[in-house]
Amino acid sequence: MHAGGRGHAAExxxxxxxxxxxxxxxxxxxxxEQRRADGLKVTVLEITQVLTRAQIRDGNGAPLRERLQxxxxxxxxxxxxxxxGVGTNALAPxxxxxxxxxxxxxxxxxxxxPTDYGYGLPDPAGRPTVAVGRFPARNPEELRGMIxxxxxxxxxxxxxxxxxxxxxxxxxxxxxxxxxxxxDGVTKRRYEQVHPAWQxxxxxxxxxSLYYLPAAWLQSRxxxxxxxxxxxxxxxxxxxxxxxxxxxxxxxxxxxxAKLDMSKGQGVFFSCGCYGCQWDRGPRQAYCLAAMRNPTGxxxxxxxxxxxxxxxxxxxxxxxxxxxxxxxxxxxxxxYWLAVQDGLIEGKIDxxxxxxxxxxxxxxxxxxxxxxxxxxVEMWTLLGDPALRLPLLPxxxxxxxxxxxxxxxxxxxxGELPEKLAGARVRVSLERAVGARPGDLQALPEPSPxxxxxxxxxxxxxxxxVNSRTISTATATTAGRSFACSxxxxxxxxxxxxxxxxxxxxxxxxxxxxxxxxxRAP
Numbered sequence: 001m002h003a004g005g006r007g008h009a010a011e012x013x014x015x016x017x018x019x020x021x022x023x024x025x026x027x028x029x030x031x032x033e034q035r036r037a038d039g040l041k042v043t044v045l046e047i048t049q050v051l052t053r054a055q056i057r058d059g060n061g062a063p064l065r066e067r068l069q070x071x072x073x074x075x076x077x078x079x080x081x082x083x084x085g086v087g088t089n090a091l092a093p094x095x096x097x098x099x100x101x102x103x104x105x106x107x108x109x110x111x112x113x114p115t116d117y118g119y120g121l122p123d124p125a126g127r128p129t130v131a132v133g134r135f136p137a138r139n140p141e142e143l144r145g146m147i148x149x150x151x152x153x154x155x156x157x158x159x160x161x162x163x164x165x166x167x168x169x170x171x172x173x174x175x176x177x178x179x180x181x182x183x184d185g186v187t188k189r190r191y192e193q194v195h196p197a198w199q200x201x202x203x204x205x206x207x208x209s210l211y212y213l214p215a216a217w218l219q220s221r222x223x224x225x226x227x228x229x230x231x232x233x234x235x236x237x238x239x240x241x242x243x244x245x246x247x248x249x250x251x252x253x254x255x256x257x258a259k260l261d262m263s264k265g266q267g268v269f270f271s272c273g274c275y276g277c278q279w280d281r282g283p284r285q286a287y288c289l290a291a292m293r294n295p296t297g298x299x300x301x302x303x304x305x306x307x308x309x310x311x312x313x314x315x316x317x318x319x320x321x322x323x324x325x326x327x328x329x330x331x332x333x334x335x336y337w338l339a340v341q342d343g344l345i346e347g348k349i350d351x352x353x354x355x356x357x358x359x360x361x362x363x364x365x366x367x368x369x370x371x372x373x374x375x376x377v378e379m380w381t382l383l384g385d386p387a388l389r390l391p392l393l394p395x396x397x398x399x400x401x402x403x404x405x406x407x408x409x410x411x412x413x414x415g416e417l418p419e420k421l422a423g424a425r426v427r428v429s430l431e432r433a434v435g436a437r438p439g440d441l442q443a444l445p446e447p448s449p450x451x452x453x454x455x456x457x458x459x460x461x462x463x464x465x466v467n468s469r470t471i472s473t474a475t476a477t478t479a480g481r482s483f484a485c486s487x488x489x490x491x492x493x494x495x496x497x498x499x500x501x502x503x504x505x506x507x508x509x510x511x512x513x514x515x516x517x518x519x520r521a522p
Contacts, residue, residue: 012076012077012078013039013040013041013077014039014040014041014077014078014079014080014387015040015041015043015071015072015075015077015078015079015080016035016040016041016042016043016080016081016082016387017042017043017044017045017068017071017072017079017080017081017082018031018032018042018043018044018045018081018082018083018084019045019046019047019050019064019068019081019082019083019084019100020044020045020046020047020084020085020100021046021047021084021085021086021096021097021098021099021100022046022047022048022096022097023085023097023098023139023140024084024085024098024137024140024143025044025046027140027143027144027147028044028084028143028147030147030151031147031150031151031385032044034151034154035387038387038389040080040387041075043071045067045071047064047085047099047100047101050063050064050067051063051064051101053096055101056088056096056099056101057088057096058088058101059087059088059101059102059104059114060101061100061101061102061103061104061118061119062103064100064101064119065103065118065119065121068081068119068121068130069121072121072129072130078131078332078334079129079130079131080130080131080133080332080334080385080386080387081119081120081130081131081132081133081386082132082133082134082135082385082386082387083100083116083119083132083133083134083135084100084134084135084137084143085098085099085100085134085135085136085137086098086099086100086136086137086138086279086280087099087100087101087102087114087116087134087136087279088101088102088114094280098137098138098139100134102114102115102116102279103115103116103117103118103119105117105375105378105379106374106378107374107375107378108367108371108372108374108375109306109307109375109379110305110306110375110378110379113305113306113378113379114279114305115305115378115379115381116132116134116381116382117132117377117378117380119132120132120341125345125346126345126373126374126377127341127342127345127346128338128341131334131337131338131382131386131387132382132386133300133333133334133337133382133383133384133385133386134381134382134383134384135147135292135383135384135385136280136289136292136293136383137293138280138293142293144295145293145294145295146292146293146295146299146384148295149266149295149297149298149299150299150300150384150385150388152266152299153266153267153299153388153390153391154388154389154390154391155391156265156391160229160265160391160510161199161393161503162228162229162230162231162264162265162267163231163265163391163392163393164197164198164199164231164392164393164512165198165199165200165201165228165229165230165231165232165265166194166198166199166200166201166230166231166232166233166234166324167200167201167202167203167222167225167226167230167232167233167234168187168191168200168201168202168203168204168211168234168236169202169203169204169218169222169233169234169235169236169237169244169252170187170202170203170204170205170206170209170211170235170236170237171205171218171235171236171237171238171239171244171245171246171247171249171251172205172206172215172237172246172247173206173237173238173310173360173361174238174247174360175360175361177208179360180206180207180208181208182356183206184204184206184208184209186314186353187204187206187209187236188209188210188435190314190317190318190321191321191434191435192434192435193321193325194321194324194325194434195324195325195326195327195329195514196433196434196499196501196514196516197327197329197393197395197512197514198324199501200434201225201467202466202467203217203218203221203222203225203463205218205246205247205249210435210437210466211463211466211467212459212462212463213459213460213463214455214456214459214460215246215247215249215251216249216456217456217459217460217463218246218249218251218252219251219252219256221460221463222251222252223252223256223260226260226262227260227261227262227264228264228265229262229264229265229266229267230262230265230267231265231267231268231390231391231392232267232268232270232320232324233267233268233269233270233298234270234271234272234317234320235269235270235271235272235273236272236313236317237272237273238273238274238361239271239273239274239275239276239287240273240274240275241254241275241276241278241281241284241285241286241287242254242284242286242287243287244271244273244287245273252287253287254284254285254286254287254290255290256287257287257288257290257291257294257297258290258291258293258294258297259294260291260294260296260297261296262296262297262298263296266296266297266298266299267298267299267300267390268298268299268300268301268302268333268336268384268390269288269291269297269298269300269301269302269303270301270302270303270316270317270320270340271287271288271301271302271303271304272303272304272308272310272313272314272316272317273303273304273308273313274304274306274307274308275304275305275306275307276288276301276303276304277289277301277303277304277305277380277381277383278305278306279305288301288303288381288383289383292383292384299384299388300333300382300383300384300385300388301382301383301384302316302320302336302337302340302380302381302382302383303380303381303383304376304379304380304381305379305380305381306379308376308379308380309357309358309361309362309363309372309376310357310358310360310361310362311349311353311354311357311358311362311369311372312344312372312373312376314349314353314357315343315344315347315349315376316340316343316344316380317340317343318343318347318349319336319339319340319341319342319343319344319347320336320339320340320343322339322343323335323336323339327395328395329390329392330390331389331390331392332386332387332388332389332390333382333384333385333386333387333388333389333390334386334387337382337386340380341377341380344373344376344377344380345373345377346373349369354369393510393511393512394418394510394511394512395511395512395513395514396417396418396421396511396512396513397415397416397417397418397421397426397502397504397511397512397513398415398416398513399413399414399415399500399502399513399514399515400413400414400415400515401413401500401515401517402414404520405489405493405498405517405518405519405520406489406519406520407489407490407491407492407493407519407520407522408489408490408491408522409489410486410487410488410489411430411486411487411488411489411500412484412485412486412487413428413476413484413485413486413487413500413502413515414482414483414484415428415476415482415483415484415502415513416481416482416483417478417481417482417483417504417511418481418511419481420506420509421481421504421505421506421509421510421511422480422481423478423480423506424478424504424505424506424509425475425478425504425505425506426475426476426478426483426485426502426503426504427473427474427475427476427502427503427504427505428473428474428475428476428485428487428500428501428502428503429470429471429472429473429474429487429500429501429503430470430471430472430473430487430488430489430498430499430500431469431470431471431498431499431500431501432469432471432495432498432499433469433495433497433498433499433516434469436469436495436496436497437466437494437495438465438466438494439492439494440465441462441465441466442458442461442462443458444458444459444462445458469499471487471488471489471490471493471498472487472488472489472490473487474486474487474488476502483502487500489519491522493519493522495519496518496519497516497517497518497519498516498517498519499514499515499516499517500514500515500516500517501513501514502514
């Protein structure tokens with residue numbers, strides 16, 4: 001899949017257009033030079049070349065959309081648009097020097113609301129033909145931070161197993177035990193579809209979940225794992241503009257995102273919550289904006305401007321995770337963003353799931369799915385450069401098992417390295433597959449006022465065990481491009497499926513290989 005040019009040949013030149021507020025034209029030089037070095041056809045438009053001062057002040061972006069139609073009309077390959085500046089809105093006037101007006105929503109709850117969706121020049125089916133993102137910088141210092149994060153992520157070529165890490169965070173959905181069980185099933189089906197190349201960790205304040213973590217631990221554990229480095233961090237749950245939430249507990253507030261240090265791996269943050277990307281309304285900012293403006297925060301953010309209903313959180317995350325289900329994974333952020341929009345516009349969801357979600361967190365069954373789609377695609381937003389190239393770990397190590405996976409035996413593995421990693425050090429691990437239950441989980445104490453601290457401690461320890469999937473490890477013996485090793489398979493293996501992962505490293509060159517295998521019963 002290619003951004004803004006689905007179905008075009010990979011060699012077709014991509015077009016990258018940046019529309020900048022006057023205060024930021026000079027600051028963009030490093031990013032513009034990098035995009036030219038990438039081989040993209042680059043066009044830089046200063047907003048005052050397209051809009052009058054009055055149009056900027058009034059938030060009239062229609063002439064800009066017309067200019068973009070002209071610029072992109074003859075482009076056959078992928079199309080990327082980056083808007084640099086804050087959006088104007090009636091509730092929080094923006095200085096003209098830092099403003100790039102959005103367009104105005106046309107459907108349902110988004111009617112009259114600010115949106116960048118129309119700049120994507122949607123086709124008759126509503127699918128954007130241009131991948132649109134925005135750097136919501138309020139001053140040159142914030143923009144420099146966003147550019148540094150973008151280029152830093154792209155240049156993360158040496159080291160870093162975090163480049164295959166994905167974190168799922170989930171608040172409690174509310175609605176009682178029936179809703180909790182239903183949502184756990186919905187979530188489980190999705191994380192089990194992620195390709196085993198992704199090293200997935202998860203936390204969920206939903207008691208039926210294998211990854212249950214009580215509310216008291218959500219903030220500390222989330223901050224711990226975000227700080228460790230994640231290429232993708234995904235939030236599934238409720239939120240307001242000021243915080244992610246779980247029932248009555250607010251965790252990861254705007255203030256946390258504003259100071260979070262993700263310098264070990266500044267990837268992409270995706271949120272299903274409401275109002276995460278809400279435009280500035282006075283001195284306070286929504287948490288997605290705070291995350292994007294934080295120089296040590298994520299390099300890009302995907303989320304909703306307004307109140308996004310639960311069914312559309314599912315459709316949006318389905319689009320994102322589809323990109324993570326099969327190799328080769330897309331390398332440009334635009335492909336993931338367009339897949340999210342595709343999910344909102346035409347993603348599949350069965351009638352029972354939609355009805356249940358819409359009754360609990362939607363229109364209470366009053367508005368059909370097809371009618372809700374247009375307002376949601378206008379509502380969802382990308383903060384970041386859609387042309388950002390993700391530093392995916394090369395999956396160029398081949399693996400094969402020369403013995404079955406049987407308890408109380410050893411699993412023999414052979415592999416081959418790419419030429420540039422000949423003679424590299426190879427670390428091989430045997431892991432439980434995502435969603436497999438370890439055998440040493442403790443039973444949760446029954447809820448009680450006196451035993452809440454112990455129950456929380458046991459749940460937190462169980463969550464750590466579930467996310468620690470490594471069963472055994474070995475350092476392979478390497479001869480040129482070939483290597484071999486033997487992995488211990490414990491007698492109490494107790495899982496039906498395992499993953500063998502090989503990580504090869506030689507200087508600044510790294511690569512990975514994965515192999516999913518059935519395990520024999522004892």
